[in-house]
Amino acid sequence: MVSEVTAAGDAAVKAVLGEERFATVQNSKLLVVGAGGIGCELLKNLVLTGFRNIEVVDLDTIDVSNLNRQFLFRRIHVDRPKSVVAAEAVRQFRPEAEIISHHGNVKDAEFGLEFIAKFDVVVNALDNLEARRHVNRLCLAAEKPLLEAGSTGHLGQVTVIRKGDTECFECQAKPSQKVYPYCTIRSTPEKPVHCLTWAKNLFDLCFGPEDESNLLADLAADMRKFQAQESVDGEDAGKRIFAHLFEEDIRKQAELEDLWSDQRPPPGPLSYEEALKKNECPTDADKDKLETQKVPSVAGDAKGFVASVAKMYGERRDLIGQSSFSKDDPIAMDFVHCAANLRMQNYRIPRLSRWDAQSIAGSIIPAVASTNAIVAGLEVVQLLHVLQSLGKPMKESRARTVWVRFPEPSRKKILQPSSLHSPNPDCFVCGSRTARVALRSLEDCKIAALAKGCIQGQLGAHKPALYANGSCIFDPEYPEPGPEAEEEGLHPDWSLAQWGLSSGSLLQVEDEGQGWSINLAIREEPDLDEQPFPGGFKVEAGAGAGEEAAKDLAEKKRKAEADAQEASAAKKAALDANTVALDD
Ligand SMILES: Nc1ncnc2c1ncn2[C@@H]1O[C@H](COP(=O)(O)OP(=O)(O)OP(=O)(O)O)[C@@H](O)[C@H]1O
Numbered sequence: 001m002v003s004e005v006t007a008a009g010d011a012a013v014k015a016v017l018g019e020e021r022f023a024t025v026q027n028s029k030l031l032v033v034g035a036g037g038i039g040c041e042l043l044k045n046l047v048l049t050g051f052r053n054i055e056v057v058d059l060d061t062i063d064v065s066n067l068n069r070q071f072l073f074r075r076i077h078v079d080r081p082k083s084v085v086a087a088e089a090v091r092q093f094r095p096e097a098e099i100i101s102h103h104g105n106v107k108d109a110e111f112g113l114e115f116i117a118k119f120d121v122v123v124n125a126l127d128n129l130e131a132r133r134h135v136n137r138l139c140l141a142a143e144k145p146l147l148e149a150g151s152t153g154h155l156g157q158v159t160v161i162r163k164g165d166t167e168c169f170e171c172q173a174k175p176s177q178k179v180y181p182y183c184t185i186r187s188t189p190e191k192p193v194h195c196l197t198w199a200k201n202l203f204d205l206c207f208g209p210e211d212e213s214n215l216l217a218d219l220a221a222d223m224r225k226f227q228a229q230e231s232v233d234g235e236d237a238g239k240r241i242f243a244h245l246f247e248e249d250i251r252k253q254a255e256l257e258d259l260w261s262d263q264r265p266p267p268g269p270l271s272y273e274e275a276l277k278k279n280e281c282p283t284d285a286d287k288d289k290l291e292t293q294k295v296p297s298v299a300g301d302a303k304g305f306v307a308s309v310a311k312m313y314g315e316r317r318d319l320i321g322q323s324s325f326s327k328d329d330p331i332a333m334d335f336v337h338c339a340a341n342l343r344m345q346n347y348r349i350p351r352l353s354r355w356d357a358q359s360i361a362g363s364i365i366p367a368v369a370s371t372n373a374i375v376a377g378l379e380v381v382q383l384l385h386v387l388q389s390l391g392k393p394m395k396e397s398r399a400r401t402v403w404v405r406f407p408e409p410s411r412k413k414i415l416q417p418s419s420l421h422s423p424n425p426d427c428f429v430c431g432s433r434t435a436r437v438a439l440r441s442l443e444d445c446k447i448a449a450l451a452k453g454c455i456q457g458q459l460g461a462h463k464p465a466l467y468a469n470g471s472c473i474f475d476p477e478y479p480e481p482g483p484e485a486e487e488e489g490l491h492p493d494w495s496l497a498q499w500g501l502s503s504g505s506l507l508q509v510e511d512e513g514q515g516w517s518i519n520l521a522i523r524e525e526p527d528l529d530e531q532p533f534p535g536g537f538k539v540e541a542g543a544g545a546g547e548e549a550a551k552d553l554a555e556k557k558r559k560a561e562a563d564a565q566e567a568s569a570a571k572k573a574a575l576d577a578n579t580v581a582l583d584d
C-alpha cells in the first residue's frame with residue numbers, strides 16, 4: 001500500500017506518461033552525482049516524476065551561502081552532508097522512494113566501475129571539469145548513458161552521452177581560462193583583473209611550494225629573503241614585502257622609460273608611511289553599502305596587507321610553503337585583495353571593494369536559481385527520452401542537447417535544442433585509438449610489468465612510455481629501479497595504485513620506438529581468472545590499436561614524402577621553365 005501522497009502523485013504522472021513509460025520510470029535505477037544547485041532541483045523532480053530507485057553522491061556539507069538557491073536545505077542543516085539532507089528532504093515528497101545517499105568524492109575508488117554498473121543511467125549535477133571528466137570516463141567504460149548538465153549565471157546546457165553513439169564530454173576541447181600576456185601582469189597592468197592575477201601569484205609565491213611556472217618566479221629569491229630567518233616577525237615581514245613591491249620595485253619600473261608614454265604614464269611608488277596618510281572617507285555612494293562592498297582607503301589596504309602577512313606567520317606558520325590561493329580562504333583573500341588594490345594605486349587603476357575583488361579573483365559568476373531549475377527540468381525530459389531509447393541508436397530517439405540562453409539570442413527562444421553529435425574519432429577518451437585493459441589488482445601490478453607484459457607484449461609497442469595526467473610514469477630509458485630512475489622521478493617497481501591510478505583511469509601510451517601514440521583505459525577486475533590470464537591482465541578492446549596507429553603513421557609519412565616529392569618536382573619544372581624563357 002503506497003501512501004496517499006504517492007498514490008495521488010503517481011496517478012497524475014501516469015496520466016501524462018502513459019502506463020508503459022511510467023513503469024519504466026518506476027523500475028529504473030539512477031545515480032545522481034552532485035546535490036548542489038542543480039542536484040537539489042533534480043532530485044526533487046525525479047521523485048515527483050515517479051523515480052524511486054536513486055543513489056546520490058556529493059562530497060560537500062551545507063554552507064549558509066547555499067541556502068539562497070538549494071531549496072532542500074534549511075539553516076538547521078548547515079554543516080550536514082548535502083547528499084544525506086537532500087535524500088531526507090525528497091523522501092518527504094514520496095515516502096516510498098528508496099534514496100541512498102553517499103557522502104564522498106565520486107572519484108573515490110568505492111564509486112568505480114562496479115558501483116556504476118548497478119545503474120541504468122547516471123545523471124550529473126556537478127560544478128567542475130575534473131569530476132565531470134571522471135564520470136564521463138567511468139560511464140564510457142561501464143557503457144552506461146550519462147546526462148550531463150551545467151549552468152553559469154543565465155546560461156545552461158543539458159546533453160546526453162552514450163558510448164559509441166554520441167560525443168563524449170571530452171570529444172571537444174573545453175575553452176581554457178583566459179590567459180593574460182606575461183608583461184601585462186608583470187609590468188604594465190591596465191585593469192583590476194591584471195593586478196588580481198599578479199596578487200594571486202604573489203600569494204602562491206610567498207606561501208606556496210616552489211613553482212617555476214609562477215608568473216612572479218623571478219621574485220622568489222627576494223621574497224625568500226623576508227622569510228629566511230628562523231623566527232620571522234610577520235608584521236615586520238609584511239612591511240618589508242610592502243616596501244619591496246609597492247615602493248622600490250615600482251620606482252625601478254618607472255625608470256624604464258621605453259615602457260611609458262603620455263598615454264601610459266609610469267607607475268607611482270608608494271611607501272608604507274605615505275599609504276597610512278591616505279585615509280580618505282568613503283564616498284556618499286558607498287554610505288549604505290555593506291562593509292565588504294565599500295572600497296577601502298589606501299591606508300586600509302596597507303594595514304590589511306601587513307595584517308594578512310602577520311596572520312600567515314601567526315596562525316598559519318606551519319602551512320607556509322604548502323598553501324595555495326583560494327577565494328574562500330579569508331586570509332588569502334585579504335592578502336590578494338589588499339595587494340591587488342595597492343598595485344592598482346601604483347598604476348592609477350580604480351581600486352575595488354573586497355566583494356568585487358573576490359568575484360573577479362574567484363572568476364565567480366553568481367549562480368541563478370531559475371537557470372538551475374530549468375536545467376534540472378530539462379535533464380528529466382532528456383532522461384525520459386534516454387530511457388525510451390535503451391537498446392536502440394540514440395540518434396533515433398528524441399534526445400537532444402538543449403541550451404538555455406538568456407537574454408535569448410534569436411526568435412525569443414530561451415531554450416534551444418540541437419541534435420546530438422556523433423563521437424569524434426580522434427577523441428582522446430572515447431576515440432577508436434583507445435585500448436581497454438582489465439587488471440586483476442592495481443595494488444599488485446607494477447608499472448614496468450604493465451609496460452612490458454601488456455603494452456609491449458600484446459599491444460605491439462616497441463619502446464612504450466606511459467603518461468598519466470600529463471606526467472611521465474614510465475620511461476623505456478629507465479626500465480629498472482635505481483638511483484638514475486629515481487632522479488628522474490620514475491619508479492618502475494611502483495604499482496599502479498602507488499602511482500595514484502584507479503579503476504577507470506586513462507593513460508597515454510607513446511611508442512618511442514615507432515613514434516605512435518594511443519590511449520589506454522584500465523579497470524580493476526579482481527575476479528580475473530588466473531588460468532587464461534597468468535599475467536594478471538586481459539586486453540578487452542583495441543588489441544590492434546598499436547598496429548593501427550603504426551599503420552596510420554606510416555601512411556601519413558608516405559603522404560608527406562609524396563607531397564614533398566611533388567612540390568620539389570613542381571619547383572624544378574618552374575625553374576626549368578624559367579631557364580627556357582631566359583635562353584629564349
Ligand atoms: N568530485 C565530486 N564528487 C562528489 N560531489 C562533487 C564533486 N565535485 C563537486 N561535487 C558537488 O557538486 C555540487 C555542485 O553544486 P553547485 O554548482 O551548486 O556548487 P556549490 O558548491 O553548492 O555552490 P558554490 O560553488 O556556488 O558555492 C556541489 O554540491 C559539490 O559538492
Ligand SMILES: [Zn+2]
Nearest residue numbers: 168171427430
Ligand atoms: Zn570522446
